[in-house]
Amino acid sequence: xxxxxxxxxxxxxxxxxxxxxxxxxxxxxxxxxxxxxxxxxxxxxxxxxxxxxxxxxxxxxxxxxxxxxxxxxxxxxxxxxxxxxxxxxxxxxxxxxxxxxxxxxxxxxxxxxxxxxxxxxxxxxxxxxxxxxxxxxxxxxxxxxxxxxxxxxxxxxxxxxxxxxxxxxxxxxxxxxxxxxxxxxxxxxxxxxxxxxxxxxxxxxxxxxxxxxxxxxxxxxxxxxxxxxxxxxxxxxxxxxxxxxxxxxxxxxxxxxxxxxxxxxxxxxxxxxxxxxxxxxxxxxxxxxxxxxxxxxxxxxxxxxx
Amino acid sequence: xxxxxxxxxxxxxxxxxxxxxxxxxxxxxxxxxxxxxxxxxxxxxxxxxxxxxxxxxxxxxxxxxxxxxxxxxxxxxxxxxxxxxxxxxxxxxxxxxxxxxxxxxxxxxxxxxxxxxxxxxxxxxxxxxxxxxxxxxxxxxxxxxxxxxxxxxxxxxxxxxxxxxxxxxxxxxxxxxxxxxxxxxxxxxxxxxxxxxxxxxxxxxxxxxxxxxxxxxxxxxxxxxxxxxxxxxxxxxxxxxxxxxxxxxxxxxxxxxxxxxxxxxxxxxxxxxxxxxxxxxxxxxxxxxxxxxxxxxxxxxxx
Numbered sequence: 001x002x003x004x005x006x007x008x009x010x011x012x013x014x015x016x017x018x019x020x021x022x023x024x025x026x027x028x029x030x031x032x033x034x035x036x037x038x039x040x041x042x043x044x045x046x047x048x049x050x051x052x053x054x055x056x057x058x059x060x061x062x063x064x065x066x067x068x069x070x071x072x073x074x075x076x077x078x079x080x081x082x083x084x085x086x087x088x089x090x091x092x093x094x095x096x097x098x099x100x101x102x103x104x105x106x107x108x109x110x111x112x113x114x115x116x117x118x119x120x121x122x123x124x125x126x127x128x129x130x131x132x133x134x135x136x137x138x139x140x141x142x143x144x145x146x147x148x149x150x151x152x153x154x155x156x157x158x159x160x161x162x163x164x165x166x167x168x169x170x171x172x173x174x175x176x177x178x179x180x181x182x183x184x185x186x187x188x189x190x191x192x193x194x195x196x197x198x199x200x201x202x203x204x205x206x207x208x209x210x211x212x213x214x215x216x217x218x219x220x221x222x223x224x225x226x227x228x229x230x231x232x233x234x235x236x237x238x239x240x241x242x243x244x245x246x247x248x249x250x251x252x253x254x255x256x257x258x259x260x261x262x263x264x265x266x267x268x269x270x271x272x273x274x275x276x277x278x279x280x281x282x283x284x285x286x287x288x289x290x291x292x293x294x295x296x297x298x299x300x301x302x303x304x305x306x
Numbered sequence: 307x308x309x310x311x312x313x314x315x316x317x318x319x320x321x322x323x324x325x326x327x328x329x330x331x332x333x334x335x336x337x338x339x340x341x342x343x344x345x346x347x348x349x350x351x352x353x354x355x356x357x358x359x360x361x362x363x364x365x366x367x368x369x370x371x372x373x374x375x376x377x378x379x380x381x382x383x384x385x386x387x388x389x390x391x392x393x394x395x396x397x398x399x400x401x402x403x404x405x406x407x408x409x410x411x412x413x414x415x416x417x418x419x420x421x422x423x424x425x426x427x428x429x430x431x432x433x434x435x436x437x438x439x440x441x442x443x444x445x446x447x448x449x450x451x452x453x454x455x456x457x458x459x460x461x462x463x464x465x466x467x468x469x470x471x472x473x474x475x476x477x478x479x480x481x482x483x484x485x486x487x488x489x490x491x492x493x494x495x496x497x498x499x500x501x502x503x504x505x506x507x508x509x510x511x512x513x514x515x516x517x518x519x520x521x522x523x524x525x526x527x528x529x530x531x532x533x534x535x536x537x538x539x540x541x542x543x544x545x546x547x548x549x550x551x552x553x554x555x556x557x558x559x560x561x562x563x564x565x566x567x568x569x570x571x572x573x574x575x576x577x578x579x580x581x582x583x584x585x586x587x588x589x590x591x592x593x594x595x596x597x598x599x600x601x602x603x604x605x606x607x608x609x
Contacts, residue, residue: 011443018447022456026463137595141587143539145546146562146580153569153576244454248543252566262455263547266462278459282451289450 001297012290019282020072024065027275038081077279078272082265087276090261097167098257102246104173108181109188110235116185117192117231118224124197136186144245148179148252165254176253180245187238188231196227236292240285339596343531346589354405361399362387366554368394379572389574391564400556401578407557408586411472411541412534418476419483420530426480427487428514428522432495441484449481454543461549468551475540483529490522524601531594535587542583558583 035051036043052058056067071078077087116136120129155175156162162175199205200223208218247259254260258277265273334341353360363369372380372394382389388397430441460474494500495518503517544550545559546566553560558579565576 011446014443015446015450018443019450022447022451023459026459137591138584138588141535141584141591143542143559143562143580143583143587145543145566146576146583149562149566149569149576150580153573157570240450240452243452244543247452247454247458248546251546262458266458266547266549269462271463274459274462278451278455281455285452286450 004297005294008290008293012286015286016283017069019279019286020069021065023275023279023282024068026278027271028061028064072279077276080265080270080273082268082270082273087272090273091258091276091280094256094258094261097255098243098246098250098259101173101176101249101255101257102242104177105180105184105246105249106235106242108177109184112181113185113188114192114228114231117189118196118219120189121193121196121200121227122219124193132189136189139183139186142183144179144183144248145252147182148176148249151175151179152253165252167254167256172253172255176249176255179252180249184241184245187234191234192227192231195230196223199223199227202226233292233296236295237289239288243281243285337596337600339592340600341596343589343592343594343596346585347593350405350409350586350589353402354409357403357406361396361402363396363399365395365399365403365556367396369396370394372396379568379575381572382574388578389572391561391575392568392572397561397575397578400561401558401582404556404558404561404579404582405586407468407551407555407559408538408541408583410468411475411551412538412590415472415476415479415537415540416530416533418473419479419533420526422477423480423483424487424519424526427484428491428518430484431488431491432510432514432518438488442488445481445484448478451478453478453540454547457540457544458547458549461544466544466549466552468555471541471544471551472537475537479533479537483526483533486525486529487522490525491518494518494521525598528594528598528601531590531597535590535594538583538587538590558586 035048035055035057039047039051049058056064059067075088077091079085080087080090083090116132120132123129152164152175156164163172166172205218205222208222209215213221246257247262249255250257250259251263258281262274262277264270265277369386369390372386372390374380379392379394380386380390386396386398388401391397391400426441426445430438456478457474460477461470464470464474500513500517503513508517541550541557542559542562545557546563548563550559551557561575561579562583565579569576
């Protein structure tokens with residue numbers, strides 16, 4: 001078990017290293033000269049050269065990369081060209097909004113997806129099962145910003161129940177979370193349904209029934225508990241998809257977070273902020289997956305690691 | 307002059323015809339998703355290919371009567387069936403031409419992912435060892451990035467254009483394909499027919515591409531169909547973030563994104579492109595899911 005954790009950690013370090021290399025290469029591939037962006041179009045070549053030197057851009061690429069990783073290890077993600085402040089503090093200012101929104105979206109998809117999965121598994125091959133399956137397919141095929149737009153139109157404009165976007169508390173969170181919930185729930189509904197159908201065919205379920213346990217007890221104590229394992233895995237690992245979705249939700253609902261930070265940075269070609277956000281979210285995904293994998297060692301005794 | 311065919315062959319022909327019809331009905335009943343999905347995809351391709359003939363107007367033309375006297379978009383009427391947008395262009399024509407961007411990006415990006423993913427998956431699964439570890443770590447790196455954020459960074463750096471958008475989406479969409487192909491190869495490579503090929507001295511390339519590849523193709527085709535739908539949504543997402551295919555080229559993503567600014571006074575600008583996206587993506591998802599049920603009856607997702 002310990003060797004599994006060590007190996008898993010080793011793999012995560014390799015992946016983190018790869019991520020830093022990818023962001024470095026992309027940032028280097030930018031056609032625009034960062035020094036020129038900082039000093040403006042009118043500055044003399046001498047000043048541009050001076051700034052290039054200050055930024056270390058006149059050094060060989062491998063040296064630049066080593067400096068880049070060294071700074072990353074010290075939590076230095078670079079300095080924004082536009083705000084002229086550390087990217088890390090910009091991310092720090094915006095991360096709260098994104099975390100709040102992401103948690104709300106994540107809960108919404110579980111709250112919609114899990115009960116539907118349990119319900120349809122018990123009514124497999126009935127019309128309601130087919131109807132939910134069809135709806136699930138539509139949910140997966142929906143374009144998140146469009147659904148958000150439609151919900152805003154219906155429930156914030158036509159029926160002014162919710163605010164027309166913006167950052168805020170519960171009232172501001174409901175429509176964005178619902179938007180993400182509707183599109184994301186289908187994955188959980190399908191997964192839970194197929195996993196419940198599989199568990200329902202297991203011997204221990206038959207044993208539970210044979211010893212006279214009530215149907216409610218069989219379903220809740222035996223089937224749902226076991227069928228939830230793959231669902232929990234996906235719910236824990238799918239943070240990358242969640243973050244991508246949340247970026248779109250932020251732009252659609254005018255929510256202040258990392259996604260809107262990155263989008264603003266793109267319109268201003270603020271490369272350090274763009275790359276800093278991408279790197280930060282990727283690292284977040286790796287660490288989160290690592291955490292889920294390691295927690296599993298303790299949670300699920302059936303999984304053997306050797 | 308008698309045109310009557312010998313009695314026997316007439317009934318035979320009719321019966322054969324009825325037989326084909328019946329077989330078709332049976333197969334549609336059996337695989338409704340595949341047929342519905344193929345139908346939607348077919349219509350989509352026809353619309354994209356024949357856009358210049360199908361669209362009533364030039365999608366970039368700004369009509370003088372396309373705006374109300376106070377400069378507002380015109381609601382759907384007999385001239386502009388889906389109304390006009392905020393600069394007086396015909397929404398229906400933009401919708402028809404917009405199918406081109408979606409299909410191009412969806413299909414070409416999938417093609418790139420398919421080539422990279424299948425090749426790396428085959429190599430990784432077949433050779434194992436260090437090569438396998440290196441390729442799988444590479445896959446982990448690609449899969450670690452939140453899809454949209456990395457695409458966003460890539461397109462921002464490459465400059466937005468149809469080509470750069472599908473390259474950016476394609477070069478990072480191969481992770482799942484590589485993993486699936488690798489898994490299939492691991493399952494297939496110890497089978498007797500692979501051993502037999504090796505025993506008669508077939509080259510590695512032959513074993514990989516002529517023997518193993520055809521046997522792992524089922525799940526790849528399913529993934530490819532689903533990935534076209536996913537990529538269409540990714541392209542639209544980039545447009546909403548302002549780095550998709552640039553105006554005035556009409557794209558459904560751009561149109562949805564314009565709708566965000568105009569839904570309060572011109573809701574028709576929001577309904578059309580979103581519905582088109584939904585139907586197109588649904589088509590590819592139906593096709594992918596339906597094919598999965600055929601290739602792998604164990605993982606029935608429906609019913």
